[in-house]
Amino acid sequence: MMYIGGEMYNRIEDGTSMVGVYGRSDGSSSILTSNGSESRESHQSLVEWLNETLPYLNLPWEASEEELRACLKDGTVLCNLLNQLSPGSMKMGGSFELASVNIERFLTAMDEMALPRFEVSDLEHGDMIPVLQSLKSLKASFSDDGYDKNTLCARRRWSLPDDHSKGVDCNFNDGSQFKEASEINISHAKILDLLKSNSLQNTSTRSLFDMLDKLLDENVQKMNVDMSHAFTSILRGIVQVVEQRISNQAENLKNQNILFRVREGKYRSRINVLETLASGTTDEIELRLEEKDVLQLKREKVRSNAELSKLKQELEIVKDMHEKQFLDLESNAQKAKDELEKHLKDSELRVVDSTQKAKELEKLCETKTKRWEKKEQRYKSFINHQSEILQELKATSMSLKHEVLKTGENYFQDVNYYGLKLRGVADAAKNYQVIIEENRRLYNEVQELKGNIRVYCRIRPFLQGQNKNQTSIEYTSENGELVVANPLKQSKDTHRLFKFNKVFGPSSTQEEVFLDTRPLIRSILDGYNVCIFAYGQTGSGKTYTMSGPSINSEQAWGVNYRALNDLFHLTQSRQNTVMYEVGVQMVEIYNEQVRDLLSEDVPDASMHCVRSTEDVLELMNIGLMNRAVGATALNEKSSRSHSVLSVHVRGVDVKTESILRGSLHLVDLAGSERVDRSEVTGERLREAQHINKSLSALGDVIFALAHKNPHVPYRNSKLTQVLQNSLGGQAKTLMFVQINPDEDSYAETVSTLKFAERVSGVELGAARSYKEGREVRQLMEQVSKLKDMIAKKEEELQKFKNVNGIQKRGLSSIRFESPSPRRHSLGGASPNTPRQRQGSGSLGRTTSDSADELRHQNESRPSSSKFSDSDGTVSSGAMELTLFPETSNPSEMFEQSEQNEKANVGPSKLLKHTTKTDQTRPSRLSISTTSSPKALTSSKRPIAGFSSSVKSLNRKR
Numbered sequence: 001m002m003y004i005g006g007e008m009y010n011r012i013e014d015g016t017s018m019v020g021v022y023g024r025s026d027g028s029s030s031i032l033t034s035n036g037s038e039s040r041e042s043h044q045s046l047v048e049w050l051n052e053t054l055p056y057l058n059l060p061w062e063a064s065e066e067e068l069r070a071c072l073k074d075g076t077v078l079c080n081l082l083n084q085l086s087p088g089s090m091k092m093g094g095s096f097e098l099a100s101v102n103i104e105r106f107l108t109a110m111d112e113m114a115l116p117r118f119e120v121s122d123l124e125h126g127d128m129i130p131v132l133q134s135l136k137s138l139k140a141s142f143s144d145d146g147y148d149k150n151t152l153c154a155r156r157r158w159s160l161p162d163d164h165s166k167g168v169d170c171n172f173n174d175g176s177q178f179k180e181a182s183e184i185n186i187s188h189a190k191i192l193d194l195l196k197s198n199s200l201q202n203t204s205t206r207s208l209f210d211m212l213d214k215l216l217d218e219n220v221q222k223m224n225v226d227m228s229h230a231f232t233s234i235l236r237g238i239v240q241v242v243e244q245r246i247s248n249q250a251e252n253l254k255n256q257n258i259l260f261r262v263r264e265g266k267y268r269s270r271i272n273v274l275e276t277l278a279s280g281t282t283d284e285i286e287l288r289l290e291e292k293d294v295l296q297l298k299r300e301k302v303r304s305n306a307e308l309s310k311l312k313q314e315l316e317i318v319k320d321m322h323e324k325q326f327l328d329l330e331s332n333a334q335k336a337k338d339e340l341e342k343h344l345k346d347s348e349l350r351v352v353d354s355t356q357k358a359k360e361l362e363k364l365c366e367t368k369t370k371r372w373e374k375k376e377q378r379y380k381s382f383i384n385h386q387s388e389i390l391q392e393l394k395a396t397s398m399s400l401k402h403e404v405l406k407t408g409e410n411y412f413q414d415v416n417y418y419g420l421k422l423r424g425v426a427d428a429a430k431n432y433q434v435i436i437e438e439n440r441r442l443y444n445e446v447q448e449l450k451g452n453i454r455v456y457c458r459i460r461p462f463l464q465g466q467n468k469n470q471t472s473i474e475y476t477s478e479n480g481e482l483v484v485a486n487p488l489k490q491s492k493d494t495h496r497l498f499k500f501n502k503v504f505g506p507s508s509t510q511e512e513v514f515l516d517t518r519p520l521i522r523s524i525l526d527g528y529n530v531c532i533f534a535y536g537q538t539g540s541g542k543t544y545t546m547s548g549p550s551i552n553s554e555q556a557w558g559v560n561y562r563a564l565n566d567l568f569h570l571t572q573s574r575q576n577t578v579m580y581e582v583g584v585q586m587v588e589i590y591n592e593q594v595r596d597l598l599s600e601d602v603p604d605a606s607m608h609c610v611r612s613t614e615d616v617l618e619l620m621n622i623g624l625m626n627r628a629v630g631a632t633a634l635n636e637k638s639s640r641s642h643s644v645l646s647v648h649v650r651g652v653d654v655k656t657e658s659i660l661r662g663s664l665h666l667v668d669l670a671g672s673e674r675v676d677r678s679e680v681t682g683e684r685l686r687e688a689q690h691i692n693k694s695l696s697a698l699g700d701v702i703f704a705l706a707h708k709n710p711h712v713p714y715r716n717s718k719l720t721q722v723l724q725n726s727l728g729g730q731a732k733t734l735m736f737v738q739i740n741p742d743e744d745s746y747a748e749t750v751s752t753l754k755f756a757e758r759v760s761g762v763e764l765g766a767a768r769s770y771k772e773g774r775e776v777r778q779l780m781e782q783v784s785k786l787k788d789m790i791a792k793k794e795e796e797l798q799k800f801k802n803v804n805g806i807q808k809r810g811l812s813s814i815r816f817e818s819p820s821p822r823r824h825s826l827g828g829a830s831p832n833t834p835r836q837r838q839g840s841g842s843l844g845r846t847t848s849d850s851a852d853e854l855r856h857q858n859e860s861r862p863s864s865s866k867f868s869d870s871d872g873t874v875s876s877g878a879m880e881l882t883l884f885p886e887t888s889n890p891s892e893m894f895e896q897s898e899q900n901e902k903a904n905v906g907p908s909k910l911l912k913h914t915t916k917t918d919q920t921r922p923s924r925l926s927i928s929t930t931s932s933p934k935a936l937t938s939s940k941r942p943i944a945g946f947s948s949s950v951k952s953l954n955r956k957r
């Protein structure tokens with residue numbers, strides 16, 4: 001567009017300059033000057049025309065070029081001239097306007113009219129011909145024979161008011177408005193207004209093209225639908241104007257061509273006139289004029305001819321040029337038209353395209369805008385939320401900081417506080433063990449004073465093949481606490497707490513167990529009666545605790561061996577002050593029958609004097625071998641009987657000759673489990689029933705003792721009869737409660753522990769030692785002598801009765817009144833007397849001796865009445881006598897011991913020995929159930945009281 005516009009513009013200029021060239025060529029100037037008259041004529045006509053147009057000029061008719069220059073130099077005249085020709089076409093800036101500005105404004109107008117122009121310098125100080133030529137052209141344009149259309153057209157072009165101070169384009173005020181409009185992107189309405197006001201007509205072609213360019217370049221992208229229509233309209237308007245101009249130009253050119261032809265004709269006619277003049281009047285001239293003039297004329301003619309031919313040539317050239325120019329212009333116009341149309345189509349397509357794109361863009365923009373708005377909203381809310389959270393976090397962090405600081409302070413305070421406390425605790429902990437020991441000792445002492453039955457609990461370790469994880473033992477403590485729980489039921493109710501004097505865990509050794517038992521055992525050397533029994537279900541370790549798994553290893557020894565071993569050591573260490581005698585009995589209660597374990601052929605308890613540990617071991621071996629052992633599902637070697645090992649000690653103080661008597665009963669009870677669990681039938685079932693019966697009788701006795709009942713049912717079983725002295729008397733009693741740790745035994749364990757708990761609450765009263773002083777002994781001897789005397793007197797009396805029948809009745813009545821020795825020995829009113837407890841105190845004595853003793857015992861033990869047997873058939877005291885016999889005359893026991901010593905035999909040999917000797921001299925230590933010859937031959941001398949009592953027991957079964 002620019003190119004086309006620019007080209008067109010140049011063409012027009014070229015055209016103009018051609019005109020100028022035509023007007024201002026040196027040739028023409030010389031022609032004008034050479035043709036003085038015509039030149040003058042034209043000069044004069046120009047001056048004339050100027051004066052006519054602007055009368056105030058009042059130029060002289062023959063005004064020189066310099067005069068004209070002076071007149072036209074400031075440009076005002078030129079502008080006024082145009083204003084005069086086309087009134088109001090030029091806005092005059094007044095006297096302040098610069099000359100160059102006025103001239104330029106004039107020249108621009110000339111350009112627009114496609115009239116030849118001149119240079120400002122020409123007017124100022126150069127050649128005036130171009131100036132004059134230009135004015136002449138102007139004059140010709142506005143002359144009557146000139147082309148009014150052009151004039152009108154030209155007039156239209158520069159007739160609008162203009163801001164002359166804005167340079168070349170400033171002439172076209174509306175064009176500049178368009179330019180501005182395009183530059184500032186004027187509104188559609190404004191563009192349309194411009195179109196309607198037809199201002200485009202007055203805009204230069206170049207400006208139009210510029211405008212178009214800018215519109216296309218800058219606004220097509222931004223254009224919306226409405227704008228695109230306006231834009232199309234503008235384009236159409238511009239194209240129409242350009243077309244119109246091109247056609248005008250073409251018209252102009254045609255007119256100029258015609259003008260040139262007219263002029264050519266004129267020049268031709270003039271040339272003809274001049275030729276005619278030259279040929280027709282030669283003679284006259286020659287005649288009339290002087291030869292000088294003729295020559296001058298000839299020269300002028302030649303020159304005119306030359307000039308004419310030159311003019312012709314020039315005319316031809318100009319003609320050709322014009323034609324060529326015309327053709328060029330036409331073709332250019334056509335090209336421009338085509339290109340413009342093409343451009344228009346392109347523009348339209350682009351506009352449509354742009355419109356579509358704009359629509360799409362608009363839609364896209366809308367959706368994007370919406371999306372962005374949504375996003376913005378979301379971000380805003382997110383940021384708000386975040387800032388709220390941040391605030392909260394800040395607040396939290398502050399509070400946390402405070403809290404941390406506070407906690408830190410508290411922590412340090414606490415640390416200091418607890419440090420102090422800890423120091424206190426550490427100090428206390430140092431003494432804790434000591435205090436615990438002290439507490440235990442004190443507790444035991446209190447228990448001792450109260451006479452409580454001590455209870456030690458021992459937990460058997462898991463045996464091989466048992467699952468160690470399935471235990472019912474939850475907790476054990478040093479101070480005798482034990483918690484059992486049912487592992488099959490996971491609730492708190494299943495947890496049970498028991499408290500005993502001591503709890504030995506599975507890892508406790510035999511030695512540890514004995515160490516806690518030893519003080520008790522040792523007390524028998526001080527004259528106390530001690531009973532230790534082991535209670536628990538089958539396989540819970542009763543035999544293990546009491547006897548140990550093997551007698552061959554000292555480490556494995558149970559309480560029995562260790563106790564006797566310890567006693568021997570003690571008796572030896574004390575032998576300078578006290579002379580001790582130790583006798584041992586071992587029986588078992590099987591199916592409610594008492595059986596001696598040390599003498600096969602003697603069914604009742606036989607006493608065996610022992611002097612060393614070896615003696616004891618030998619005796620026990622015999623006892624263990626004789627013990628009834630049966631196989632059950634629970635324990636292969638489960639003993640089905642209660643075994644009782646009794647140790648009797650008699651000590652004589654060397655200095656005071658006072659006598660100490662103490663006894664120790666070590667009882668290994670049969671398994672306490674229920675019958676149904678033993679899975680036994682027949683004989684085994686009967687055994688189990690007996691065992692259970694005796695154990696429940698034991699429980700009843702303990703229950704009666706715990707409640708301090710006036711009646712204690714000792715007689716309900718052999719076991720309770722055997723243990724009567726230990727349970728009800730003023731003895732020291734210790735029970736080992738044995739438990740299995742496995743979960744299967746939970747029920748048995750709990751029932752065992754419950755039983756043990758009841759036992760531990762039983763108070764027997766403070767234990768008392770039996771010490772017999774010399775005086776008492778002397779008195780007893782006196783009593784014995786007196787008894788002997790009475791007996792003699794009775795014998796004499798009997799003889800006398802036999803002699804005198806009359807006196808027989810009276811004697812009988814006396815005998816009836818006197819208490820029966822047997823009755824006394826069997827317990828009578830006070831079976832629990834010391835003599836009865838000693839049992840063997842009546843061994844080898846007469847019934848009168850027994851009666852004396854009984855009397856003595858009644859005096860010394862009035863409180864024993866509570867154990868009296870109401871029916872008088874057999875008393876627990878009788879059992880006491882049989883199992884825990886005491887020789888009233890210790891020398892008998894020593895006598896026997898000495899005999900053994902002389903024979904240099906141990907307990908087993910003693911058995912044999914006694915077997916042999918007892919046939920002739922029954923031992924006082926031996927016990928038999930009957931006084932039959934068989935019994936007498938069974939190595940021990942039968943004890944009347946014991947025999948009868950055992951018989952009675954067996955009868956009771």
Ligand SMILES: Nc1ncnc2c1ncn2[C@@H]1O[C@H](COP(=O)(O)OP(=O)(O)OP(=O)(O)O)[C@@H](O)[C@H]1O
Nearest residue numbers: 460538539540541542543544549635638639670671
């Ligand atoms: N403390 C223990 N350490 C190691 N093994 C033990 C312990 N206690 C018991 N045992 C073992 O457990 C098994 C059963 O023990 P024991 O025979 O002493 O039980 P019991 O209660 O006497 O049985 P029963 O009522 O049938 O006589 C034995 O093999 C024994 O060696």
